[in-house]
Amino acid sequence: MNTPIRRLAVFSMILFGALMLQATWIQGFQADAIREDPLNSRQYSERLTEQRGPIQVAGEPVAYSEDISEEDDPSRYQRMYNGEDLYTPIVGSFRSYGASGVEEAENSLLDGSDDRLAARNLRDILTGHDPGGARVELTLDPEVQQAGYDGFVNEGKNGAAVALDPSTGAILGAVSYPSYDANDVVSIDDQEGAVDNYVELEQDEGKPLLNRALNERYPPGSTFKVVTAAAAIENLDASADSTMDAPDTLDLGRPLPNATPGGTCNNGQPDSLAHSIQISCNTSMANWAIEMGGAPLSEQATAFGFNQDEVLETPLEATPSLAPEEDDRNVLGRAGIGQGNVEATPLQMAMVSAGIANSGEVMTPYVVDRIQEPNGESTLSSTEAQPYSTATSASTAQTLTDMMVLVTEQGGSGTNAAIDGMDVAGKTGTAETGGEDGTHNWFIGFAPADDPEVAVAVVIEHGGGSGNENAAPIARQMMEAVVQE
Amino acid sequence: MSTAAPEAPTELPPVKRRNAELALICVTIVITMSAMAVAGLNLNGQIPGAMWGYGLLFGAMALATHMALRWIAPYADPLILPCALFLNGVGVAMIWRLDAADSGDIEHAGIGMQLVWTAVGMILCIALLFFLKEPRILQRYTYISALAAIVLIALPMLPVIGISEYGARRWIGVGGFTIQPSEFAKIALVIFLSSYLVTKRQVLSLAAKEIKVGRFKILDLPRARDFMPMVVGWVMAIGLLVVTKDLGSSLLLFGTFLAMLYVATQRSSWVIIGLTVFVLAAALAFQLFWHFEQRVNIWFNAFDQEVYDAVGGSAQLVQGQIGMAYGGLFGTGLGGGDAHNIFAADSDFVLASIAEELGLTGLMAILVVIFLLVQRGMRIALASRELFIKMLASGLAFVVCFQVFVVLGGLLRIIPLTGMTTPFLAAGGSALMASWLMIGLLLRMSDNARRPAPKAIQDEGATQVIRR
Numbered sequence: 001m002n003t004p005i006r007r008l009a010v011f012s013m014i015l016f017g018a019l020m021l022q023a024t025w026i027q028g029f030q031a032d033a034i035r036e037d038p039l040n041s042r043q044y045s046e047r048l049t050e051q052r053g054p055i056q057v058a059g060e061p062v063a064y065s066e067d068i069s070e071e072d073d074p075s076r077y078q079r080m081y082n083g084e085d086l087y088t089p090i091v092g093s094f095r096s097y098g099a100s101g102v103e104e105a106e107n108s109l110l111d112g113s114d115d116r117l118a119a120r121n122l123r124d125i126l127t128g129h130d131p132g133g134a135r136v137e138l139t140l141d142p143e144v145q146q147a148g149y150d151g152f153v154n155e156g157k158n159g160a161a162v163a164l165d166p167s168t169g170a171i172l173g174a175v176s177y178p179s180y181d182a183n184d185v186v187s188i189d190d191q192e193g194a195v196d197n198y199v200e201l202e203q204d205e206g207k208p209l210l211n212r213a214l215n216e217r218y219p220p221g222s223t224f225k226v227v228t229a230a231a232a233i234e235n236l237d238a239s240a241d242s243t244m245d246a247p248d249t250l251d252l253g254r255p256l257p258n259a260t261p262g263g264t265c266n267n268g269q270p271d272s273l274a275h276s277i278q279i280s281c282n283t284s285m286a287n288w289a290i291e292m293g294g295a296p297l298s299e300q301a302t303a304f305g306f307n308q309d310e311v312l313e314t315p316l317e318a319t320p321s322l323a324p325e326e327d328d329r330n331v332l333g334r335a336g337i338g339q340g341n342v343e344a345t346p347l348q349m350a351m352v353s354a355g356i357a358n359s360g361e362v363m364t365p366y367v368v369d370r371i372q373e374p375n376g377e378s379t380l381s382s383t384e385a386q387p388y389s390t391a392t393s394a395s396t397a398q399t400l401t402d403m404m405v406l407v408t409e410q411g412g413s414g415t416n417a418a419i420d421g422m423d424v425a426g427k428t429g430t431a432e433t434g435g436e437d438g439t440h441n442w443f444i445g446f447a448p449a450d451d452p453e454v455a456v457a458v459v460i461e462h463g464g465g466s467g468n469e470n471a472a473p474i475a476r477q478m479m480e481a482v483v484q485e
Numbered sequence: 486m487s488t489a490a491p492e493a494p495t496e497l498p499p500v501k502r503r504n505a506e507l508a509l510i511c512v513t514i515v516i517t518m519s520a521m522a523v524a525g526l527n528l529n530g531q532i533p534g535a536m537w538g539y540g541l542l543f544g545a546m547a548l549a550t551h552m553a554l555r556w557i558a559p560y561a562d563p564l565i566l567p568c569a570l571f572l573n574g575v576g577v578a579m580i581w582r583l584d585a586a587d588s589g590d591i592e593h594a595g596i597g598m599q600l601v602w603t604a605v606g607m608i609l610c611i612a613l614l615f616f617l618k619e620p621r622i623l624q625r626y627t628y629i630s631a632l633a634a635i636v637l638i639a640l641p642m643l644p645v646i647g648i649s650e651y652g653a654r655r656w657i658g659v660g661g662f663t664i665q666p667s668e669f670a671k672i673a674l675v676i677f678l679s680s681y682l683v684t685k686r687q688v689l690s691l692a693a694k695e696i697k698v699g700r701f702k703i704l705d706l707p708r709a710r711d712f713m714p715m716v717v718g719w720v721m722a723i724g725l726l727v728v729t730k731d732l733g734s735s736l737l738l739f740g741t742f743l744a745m746l747y748v749a750t751q752r753s754s755w756v757i758i759g760l761t762v763f764v765l766a767a768a769l770a771f772q773l774f775w776h777f778e779q780r781v782n783i784w785f786n787a788f789d790q791e792v793y794d795a796v797g798g799s800a801q802l803v804q805g806q807i808g809m810a811y812g813g814l815f816g817t818g819l820g821g822g823d824a825h826n827i828f829a830a831d832s833d834f835v836l837a838s839i840a841e842e843l844g845l846t847g848l849m850a851i852l853v854v855i856f857l858l859v860q861r862g863m864r865i866a867l868a869s870r871e872l873f874i875k876m877l878a879s880g881l882a883f884v885v886c887f888q889v890f891v892v893l894g895g896l897l898r899i900i901p902l903t904g905m906t907t908p909f910l911a912a913g914g915s916a917l918m919a920s921w922l923m924i925g926l927l928l929r930m931s932d933n934a935r936r937p938a939p940k941a942i943q944d945e946g947a948t949q950v951i952r953r
Binding site: 009016018020026030 | 807809810844859887
């Protein structure tokens with residue numbers, strides 16, 4: 001009977017061999033693939049309970065991790081957000097199944113896995129400290145942000161607003177309305193509830209998850225006229241006094257009327273560039289575009305930041321804006337007044353405004369001011385102001401500024417943006433949307449006009465009124481938050 | 486086989502090696518205590534009090550068993566007890582670690598009744614060694630063991646006391662405790678098969694017909710009327726499967742049956758026929774009674790989102806595999822992983838927990854120790870003279886081996902996943918007691934096999950000379 005026993009022993013060896021081979025296959029060779037499987041919820045939930053570095057605005061944390069474990073238990077960190085809906089479009093949220101905003105863009109710094117933190121983490125481990133994530137300080141100015149957000153709350157209309165420091169490109173405010181409170185979607189104790197809340201936001205018709213300031217394109221309407229004017233000055237040697245035909249209606253396939261009081265710009269006579277900007281004349285600006293041709297207009301827009309193949313990273317990715325080269329006269333004419341195929345994000349229009357404010361030099365917009373070590377002692381890196389493009393010459397920028405100041409003065413189209421005691425440059429916009437939902441109402445501008453500290457762009461989605469009525473007050477409040485400090 | 490080469494010597498030298506055993510046992514105690522210390526350090530940065538409490542208690546129990554062995558079975562194989570204690574100790578540490586993470590309270594984390602059952606198991610083992618000096622007397626109880634096996638298997642099917650949980654009916658409830666009778670049934674079955682097959686092996690090995698393909702012999706078909714035991718075994722296995730839905734126990738018992746049939750008759754045809762028919766019948770049964778497709782899906786397409794989300798789907802299996810993936814080669818360290826979040830992490834999935842926290846390395850170590858235990862059992866079978874003992878030892882060794890294959894093979898997706906305990910490692914009193922009883926039988930048989938044969942006529946006289 002010994003032979004079959006020996007064979008049974010060999011058979012059991014084969015069974016164990018099979019187990020060992022398969023275990024080696026799974027734990028040795030398949031491990032990476034299994035860990036990366038979408039069914040692996042650990043990859044999120046693990047990170048979810050880690051201590052992340054805070055995201056700060058003006059030195060105060062707007063996102064931070066708090067240990068919510070009972071005494072003596074292993075630490076469990078809950079991500080918390082301050083400011084309710086105010087900062088969410090920029091700060092984002094760090095959820096069990098993904099992240100958005102700065103939480104996503106600077107994830108490796110916040111969770112401490114970035115190479116720049118490697119040396120520091122090693123030191124922490126050796127000295128017995130908990131290695132933590134870096135602190136991310138944003139460029140946002142809480143007062144600007146609050147002013148913009150309050151404006152939308154008061155009007156109760158969807159939209160977005162961006163405020164830039166024209167000399168550096170720092171984003172001082174980036175409002176997207178409606179927004180949401182990130183605390184609702186990040187609970188680690190009630191993950192199901194958090195996911196439910198997120199799904200509800202996803203299905204919300206107001207699209208609270210969308211950061212309109214950076215990622216939604218709107219027809220810029222008349223605010224784009226400053227780009228057309230810039231192109232006219234640069235390409236056609238136009239000046240503020242140069243005139244262009246300004247009929248009460250212009251035939252562009254279908255008639256283009258003027259939206260000015262009485263439907264006329266200069267009683268049917270040719271209108272000066274400065275006056276066309278001041279009162280926002282449609283027909284003369286359309287004619288300027290037709291006069292110069294599609295290429296110069298599109299190139300001028302590109303110089304301001306339109307038509308980029310590369311996504312601008314602030315480090316939040318900004319959707320590129322469009323101003324394609326038009327061959328068709330009718331379409332080109334409409335492009336000259338920011339209609340047709342022209343589409344711009346609020347950030348892009350703020351860059352137009354800031355470029356003019358900064359003597360024609362557009363600075364690269366950025367929202368992360370500096371990265372600090374976990375304890376906040378020293379700065380790992382800080383964002384340097386970087387030129388983005390040269391949009392116009394300094395003299396062109398000055399000419400544009402002077403024209404835009406007229407907009408907010410008596411007789412201009414954007415008087416609601418005027419601030420006592422200083423000149424404010426501005427441009428209103430009322431963009432047709434092609435539907436029955438009402439026009440988008442825009443305002444772009446900067447203040448003070450002679451020494452700009454802040455440049456803004458505000459859009460009210462389907463505001464149905466004028467830029468002066470709906471957008472200019474919000475723009476003014478945001479600018480005031482900077483210049484009246 | 487008559488044509489086989491001269492066999493290697495099968496006798497075991499009459500050496501005790503009890504001191505070697507003691508040294509190995511001390512190592513297992515150190516390993517158990519270190520495992521708890523590591524888990525504590527990983528969980529809250531402190532060496533837990535449990536390391537001393539549970540660790541030393543376990544150590545004392547282990548040493549007591551060892552001392553009893555010196556007295557009752559001095560020639561017993563010195564590797565078996567350390568192997569069993571190693572597995573038992575790692576299991577205790579793992580269960581403590583999982584409870585500590587589950588309850589979130591390290592200082593008051595318990596190990597349930599695991600240490601109590603360990604003690605009961607050890608006492609059963611020693612008692613068996615003490616009272617059962619000659620295991621061959623078990624051969625007398627052929628049909629009583631058969632009856633015992635059937636009753637034990639059938640118990641969970643009874644109303645009132647039978648408990649059906651997690652899709653299988655394999656427990657009974659008695660006075661607040663749940664018992665898994667199939668754990669004991671396998672011992673009774675091995676005893677029955679050993680004695681029955683030893684007497685019937687001559688008849689069963691008679692071949693009636695050779696089936697050839699060309700010149701090559703494929704199968705020796707047994708005589709039709711000798712199929713009876715096979716039919717009975719097969720009907721019972723399938724019956725068990727249909728009534729309890731417990732594919733694991735059914736597979737284990739039937740596999741053991743086939744292995745022992747092979748050892749008794751040396752006819753591979755029995756195994757091939759039996760296995761083929763069993764697989765076909767099991768497949769048919771699943772198709773008829775349950776969601777056969779889901780079972781297959783869980784096996785082959787575990788990582789499919791739909792299969793994962795389904796009720797009774799692959800979620801647990803996938804989470805086990807994800808845990809193993811996180812373990813990688815060297816593991817997350819005891820207490821460093823997320824094993825406690827997997828359902829049945831301390832029982833059916835204990836090997837997945839070990840693979841996660843101790844890594845492939847740790848899993849291999851565990852497998853090697855179990856394999857060592859199995860091979861010592863086989864060695865005892867070879868060394869023993871009596872056929873019944875040979876059958877009993879090899880049968881018990883194979884039960885341990887096949888049980889580990891069924892449970893870990895399921896976790897690793899070699900075979901469909903079925904619920905089954907892992908000997909010594911899994912939490913649960915029945916499994917632990919049954920395992921210790923099997924160890925007791927193996928120790929007793931090895932003691933008998935290795936004990937030097939009496940050389941002189943023994944009498945009670947004072948003039949007796951004993952030589953070594």
